[in-house]
Amino acid sequence: MGAAASIFELIDLRSFSNLWFWIALAVVWSSASHWVLGVPFDVILRAQNKGAKAEADLQDLVRINVNRILTISDTSWLLIAGLGGFALTALALLGFRYGVEFAQALFLLALPLSLVWLLSVRAAHKIAREQPGTEDLYLRLRRLRIAIQAIGLLAILVTSTWGMFINASLGVLGR
Template sequence: MIQPYILSGVSFYSVWYWILTVVLWALICQRPLGVPYDMILRADRLPEVADRVDFLAHIQAERLNGLRETVGGPAAALIGFGLAMLAVLGFGFGVEVAQAGFALTFPMAMVAVATLALAARARREGAR
């Protein structure tokens, strides 16, 4: 049986939804390509920090490219299925919890795709 709160329209009005949204975006924005943002800011001023940032970025790019090559296809299929399921349940059947889940996960998936593309470009071009 479907629980009553699923269809009652409380997901987007919940303070916990917005706290989760803020926490997720704060975590995502703090480590672009796996390098802490404060190190990126210090790298402009200090050359030794810039070398460490390059080193960390290349390690992370290699790690992400390795993951993409080994489990990329199945992971993309599973994530795509999950997003499609949330979209159909949320926007096709009007389940607001699924809409809230889609609103949280779809932008995160786009950030993940952009991060993987950046990692592939960093490996290909040896970007600094």
């Protein structure tokens, strides 16, 4: 047994039976719901509870991150859409047509994250266009967070269901 075999045993590409995949899935969705438009949710809560200084900090963070998201999406939207579509299609084909479990896992992680990105870009455009007041901004950020959490919940449900199916199938087949 060579060094390459030892490395491949250490890096198990059977994602759905790997504890690290499930930890990564939890961390990704926890982070996605915590960072709403690039603003930590605790900053939003602090601004609601503490008043003027915290509200100004929130307004500044939202302005900076909205401008950043809009710059990225406006200048590179064609490249992002093309490469993102290619990557998702390649992962879907590799995963579900050719049975590569690692590609299935990445697809089940990347597809919902792309929806979160689209929602964030849409929210950034609305915020930039409408320049909402502080209370309306809180409402928009809370609604975006709830939408992200709903997508994350559905993604975790679908991924865990698919992972259980794959693990049960492989257990029966004795792979």
